[in-house]
Amino acid sequence: MSDATRSRLGPLDYAAVVAVLAALGYALASPRIESQGDAARMLFVHVPTIWLAYLAFAVTFIASIAYLVTNKLRWDHVAGASAEIGVVFTTVAIIGGMVWGKATWNVYWTWDARLTLTAIMLFVYVGYLALRRVIADPEVRARRSAVLGIIGLLQLIPVHFSVTWWRTLHQTNTFRPRDIQMDGPILAALLGSVAAFTVVYAALLRHRIRLEKLEHAARAAAAAPVGPVAGDAVTAPNVNRAGGQP
Amino acid sequence: MSDRFWQQAFAVARRDLDRERRSGEVFWVTIPFGAIALLLVPLAVGINQDVLTRIGTGMLFVVVMLFGVLTAVRRTSIETPEQRDAIALLGVDPVAEFTGKAAAGAVLLLGFELVMAAVALVLYGLDIGSWGWMLVVLPLTAVGLAELGTISGAIAASTDGGPALVPLLVTPLAIPLLLGATQTVSVERNGGNLAWLVLMTTVVLVLAIIGVATARPLQETR
Amino acid sequence: MDEAKPLVSLVGVAARIGAATILRDIDLKVSAGESVGLFGANGAGKTTLLRVIATLLRPSRGVARVLGADLSSHERFEIRRRIGLIGHSPALFPELSLLANLEFSARIVGVPLSAAKDALEDVGLAAAAARLVGESSYGMRRRVEFAREIMLAPDLLLLDEPHSALDPSAVELVEHIVAGVLQRRGAVVLASHDVAKVAPMVTRTAELAGGTVR
Numbered sequence: 129m130s131d132a133t134r135s136r137l138g139p140l141d142y143a144a145v146v147a148v149l150a151a152l153g154y155a156l157a158s159p160r161i162e163s164q165g166d167a168a169r170m171l172f173v174h175v176p177t178i179w180l181a182y183l184a185f186a187v188t189f190i191a192s193i194a195y196l197v198t199n200k201l202r203w204d205h206v207a208g209a210s211a212e213i214g215v216v217f218t219t220v221a222i223i224g225g226m227v228w229g230k231a232t233w234n235v236y237w238t239w240d241a242r243l244t245l246t247a248i249m250l251f252v253y254v255g256y257l258a259l260r261r262v263i264a265d266p267e268v269r270a271r272r273s274a275v276l277g278i279i280g281l282l283q284l285i286p287v288h289f290s291v292t293w294w295r296t297l298h299q300t301n302t303f304r305p306r307d308i309q310m311d312g313p314i315l316a317a318l319l320g321s322v323a324a325f326t327v328v329y330a331a332l333l334r335h336r337i338r339l340e341k342l343e344h345a346a347r348a349a350a351a352a353p354v355g356p357v358a359g360d361a362v363t364a365p366n367v368n369r370a371g372g373q374p
Numbered sequence: 375m376s377d378r379f380w381q382q383a384f385a386v387a388r389r390d391l392d393r394e395r396r397s398g399e400v401f402w403v404t405i406p407f408g409a410i411a412l413l414l415v416p417l418a419v420g421i422n423q424d425v426l427t428r429i430g431t432g433m434l435f436v437v438v439m440l441f442g443v444l445t446a447v448r449r450t451s452i453e454t455p456e457q458r459d460a461i462a463l464l465g466v467d468p469v470a471e472f473t474g475k476a477a478a479g480a481v482l483l484l485g486f487e488l489v490m491a492a493v494a495l496v497l498y499g500l501d502i503g504s505w506g507w508m509l510v511v512l513p514l515t516a517v518g519l520a521e522l523g524t525i526s527g528a529i530a531a532s533t534d535g536g537p538a539l540v541p542l543l544v545t546p547l548a549i550p551l552l553l554g555a556t557q558t559v560s561v562e563r564n565g566g567n568l569a570w571l572v573l574m575t576t577v578v579l580v581l582a583i584i585g586v587a588t589a590r591p592l593q594e595t596r
Numbered sequence: 597m598d599e600a601k602p603l604v605s606l607v608g609v610a611a612r613i614g615a616a617t618i619l620r621d622i623d624l625k626v627s628a629g630e631s632v633g634l635f636g637a638n639g640a641g642k643t644t645l646l647r648v649i650a651t652l653l654r655p656s657r658g659v660a661r662v663l664g665a666d667l668s669s670h671e672r673f674e675i676r677r678r679i680g681l682i683g684h685s686p687a688l689f690p691e692l693s694l695l696a697n698l699e700f701s702a703r704i705v706g707v708p709l710s711a712a713k714d715a716l717e718d719v720g721l722a723a724a725a726a727r728l729v730g731e732s733s734y735g736m737r738r739r740v741e742f743a744r745e746i747m748l749a750p751d752l753l754l755l756d757e758p759h760s761a762l763d764p765s766a767v768e769l770v771e772h773i774v775a776g777v778l779q780r781r782g783a784v785v786l787a788s789h790d791v792a793k794v795a796p797m798v799t800r801t802a803e804l805a806g807g808t809v810r
Contacts (some may be wrong), residue, residue, distance in 0.1 A: 196591065251546040258542060262535040265614040272529045275588045276543065279525065282584065283547040286577045290550040293573075294557065348615035378706060385703035389689065396691035396728070450691055459652050460687035464704045464748075465677030590673075 144331040147324035151317070158317040170228040172317055176325035177221040178246065183329060184214030185253060185281060192277030195270055201344070202337075204270035207277050208260055209336035211253050213329060218250045241295035248287055252280045266344060379470045386466070386474025391481065393450035400445050400482050408441035408486065409493045416497065423499065430498030435555045437494075438487050438515060443544045445482045446523025447537040451475070455532050458593075468589035472524060476585060479520030480513075487512045502559055507567055511555045514574045518551045519544070521581040528592040550577045601664070602627045603752055603783040604649055609658035611641075611648050618644040620807040622658070631774055631784040633798035635791055640804045642787035643684070646754045649785060650681045663752060677705060680750030684757060686737035690730035694721055694740050697729060701744055715743040719769060734761045742769055746776075753777045755786040759793050771797050 155172035191207035194200075225243055226236040237243070256276050263269035394400055415433050416426055445451075453461070461471070491512070494500055502508055526543040530536030554574035558567040604626035611619040618641045626632050636642050647653040649662055651672040663678055665671035688697045698712035716725050719739040729737060738761060745753060758770050774784050774797045788794045791801065803810045 248546045248549060251542070255539065255542040255546070258539055259530065262530070262533045262539060264534075268533075271591055271594070272533075275591060276529050279584055279588070280547070282580070283550075286550040286573065286580070287547070290553040290573060293569075294553050344615065350615075381706060382704050385700060388703075389692070389700045392696060393689055393691040450689075454685075454687070456683055456685050456687035457689065459647075459650070459681065459683065461704075462652065463650065463676050463679055463681055464701055465673075466704050 138331075138334070140327070140331045140334060144324075144328040147327045148321075151321040151324035154320055155317040158313050170224060170231075172321045174221060174224045174228060175318060176322045177217045177224060179322055180325050180329050181214050181218040181221055181246070181249070183326070184210045184217060184333075185249070187333075188214065188253075188256075188277045189281040192274035195274045196278075201266060201270060202341075204266070204274065205337050205340040205344070206333070207274065208257075209333055209340055211256050211260075211277065212336060213332050215250065215253050215257060217329075218246060218253070222246055222250065239295065241292045244295070245284075245288055245291050248291070249284060252284065256280055266347070379467055379473075382466055382470035383474040383477065386471050387478040387481075388474075390451060390475060390478035394448065394478075394482060397448075397450050399448045399450060400486060404441060404444045404448070405486055405489050407444070408437050408490050411437050411441060412490065412493050412497055426498040427501045430494050430500045431502060431559055432556055433498065434490055434494040434500065435515070435552055437490055438483075438555075439519070439545060439548055439552050440541070441490075442483050442486055442516075442519055443523060443541045443548075445479060445486060446520070446527050446544065447540045448482075451479070451527060452537055453531065458532065462593060468593040469586050471593065472528075472585045472589040475527075476517070476520045476524040476582075479523055480517045483516035483520050484513055487516055504559070507559050507571075510571065511558050511574070514571075514578055515551050515555050518574065518578045518581060519548060521578065521585050522548055525581070525585050525588065525592075528588075531592075550574070603663055604785065605659075605661045606648075606655075607659045609648065609655045609660050611644055611653055612656050613644060613653070617656075618807060619648070620657075622648075622807075622809055624802065624809055626783045626785060628781040628783055629778050630800060631778055631786070631798045633791070633794050633801040634785060634787040634804055635789065635801060636787075636804035637789060641807055642789075642804055643756055645804065646681065646683075646756055646785065646787055649752070650679050650754055651676055652681075677748075678751045679754065680745040680748055680752070681754045682738070682741045682745065682756065682758065684760070686729075686734070686741050688729045688737055688740060691728065693726050693728055694732065694736070695725040697740060698744060698747060702747065705748060707747060711747045712743075715747040716740070718746050719743040720765070735763065735766065738762065739766060739769070742766075742773055745773060749780070750777070751780070751782040753782065753784045755784070757788055758786055758797075759788065759790065 152172065155169060187210040188207045191203045191210065195203035195207060222243070225246070229238060229243075230236050256273060259276055260269060260273050263272060412433060415429075419425065419429075491500075491508070522544045523540065526540045527537075529543065530539045550573060554570045554577070558570045558574070602625040604624065606622050606624045609619065609622040609624075610617065611622075622645065624632075624645075634642050634645065644653065648655055648660065648667070651662065651665075651667055654668060654672075660667040662672075663675040665675045689700070692700070695712060695716060698716060699709050702709050702712045713722075713725070716722055719742050721736065721739055721743065724732065724736065727736075729740070732740075753774065755770070755774075759767060762770065774786075777784050778799075784797070786794055786797065
């Protein structure tokens with residue numbers, strides 16, 4: 129097993145744990161945002177998770193282009209791993225947003241443009257992950273999902289336009305983190321947690337790519353059970369038994 | 375674009391429409407299915423005529439999106455690996471193939487839309503500001519959806535469970551078309567429709583560019 | 597056609613399907629006027645090798661040139677029109693008639709539609725032209741594919757198990773098509789597990805085993 133596929137925790141993982149604990153500790157210790165109450169401390173989790181989701185999908189987009197240009201499977205591994213992390217963080221962001229919305233407006237869902245867009249984005253990448261599951265051939269899968277990884281992000285641009293446009297026509301209560309008075313300590317805590325979550329992303333990505341490589345290797349091993357080529361998988365039939373003896 | 379290109383695109387479109395004509399899948403399955411969906415809504419939400427008229431246009435386009443996407447996964451648009459190989463060996467230009475398939479899909483979708491619009495008009499009494507806008511919006515939606523369906527169909531082609539995946543791939547990406555269509559024709563906003571129309575047209579053009587750019591990598595089975 | 601250069605030239609070619617290596621280190625040359633019979637047991641990689649030569653499966657290693665084009669480059673798209681492949685299962689559209697299937701091919705490559713009708717006549721299916729493929733027997737479908745190759749007149753014809761489901765007169769037909777390609781100074785590669793049956797059609801044989809040509 130090569131070094132890249134070994135499972136032990138690396139410095140990045142410890143750094144991620146320490147960074148998140150430090151950032152959240154700092155966020156909890158930071159002054160209360162008077163206008164919003166303690167629920168506003170959700171900010172320190174919500175903003176980083178949504179930032180990570182965008183970062184992860186942007187990485188998928190870039191890795192997809194890189195795959196189509198270079199034809200190197202490792203870019204496909206990066207794209208797939210990053211999309212998976214992105215879907216997890218998008219889900220966390222949506223659930224977090226719902227909890228926050230319940231605390232602030234007493235409703236789980238508002239037809240806020242940002243929230244609607246995040247939900248649409250989730251479905252785009254759930255589709256992307258579903259596609260990766262149904263294609264067995266690694267190269268076909270890499271090419272098709274790279275195309276989808278590119279189209280998905282490009283098409284999010286008109287989706288973004290249309291939804292924000294639609295919402296500006298029917299304005300209701302919209303949550304904007306900008307509305308919160310960002311003075312020094314709060315802004316510092318926010319930036320700190322964004323940085324900490326980014327380290328978490330890097331650590332997860334590293335592990336997920338490692339798993340992707342292992343999966344690839346395992347499939348290759350299973351596909352060639354006997355000799356160096358698959359043709360050796362077929363051997364002479366056992367005629368005596370096949371003949372149906374009592 | 376050479377004569378040869380259009381000749382090939384036309385041959386592909388004609389083949390798809392011929393196959394549909396023989397199998398009748400859109401006509402006998404998708405259209406009735408969409409119509410019954412329009413029938414179900416009043417049963418579920420109540421038959422208050424004012425309410426129905428207000429939601430009619432929206433329901434029409436929701437059904438066009440959700441059920442129209444089924445035309446992209448009709449049995450006759452799905453090719454076996456052998457058929458794909460044979461078409462590739464005819465030396466077909468992948469862009470011409472995309473163009474032909476999307477064109478055939480758009481024709482089928484437009485037919486589907488027209489029937490759905492008629493059914494919705496009868497069942498709900500549509501609150502349409504101007505039928506003129508409708509005549510522009512329906513073909514634009516058909517072309518955009520057909521492009522998305524053709525691209526997604528190619529992405530999911532020749533895979534187990536691929537066709538079942540196409541609606542999931544198409545629907546979120548079709549949202550600008552849904553919003554563009556409903557906003558353009560909605561009465562309360564007569565006046566701002568041109569901007570939505572520009573958005574829809576842009577989406578249709580961008581999807582055309584994407585379809586052209588990805589035609590070759592998606593045609594290659596390996 | 598340049599007589600000196602072989603139409604098919606594979607040197608050290610390997611191919612994978614998914615993660616599985618099917619072919620390794622294939623060396624094969626086929627010159628104009630040659631018909632090569634490819635033998636091997638089930639799973640030996642005959643079909644995969646035909647797909648590599650047909651430009652449909654890109655080699656993972658080695659140098660492969662077919663009809664002058666490098667198969668790992670974009671040149672492979674240019675020669676596809678000149679390659680004919682008849683595989684295991686007929687690649688026809690079941691909802692279209694036998695004639696409409698051929699006419700579709702004719703429209704794509706730009707030969708007159710009358711050629712489709714002529715070719716159907718050549719394979720003895722003139723009377724069944726209007727019948728749907730879905731309602732035709734396996735043997736009839738194979739004949740339609742032969743008609744397609746008659747119509748398209750490829751420089752390189754690839755046949756995968758050409759004898760399956762054929763009656764004696766159809767076998768004669770295949771031999772006639774192969775002879776036609778060779779007469780045009782084209783080349784034929786046919787894969788089979790039955791050496792005796794294809795013997796009249798080949799000028800040379802090669803055995804595929806362990807993922808390589810022996």
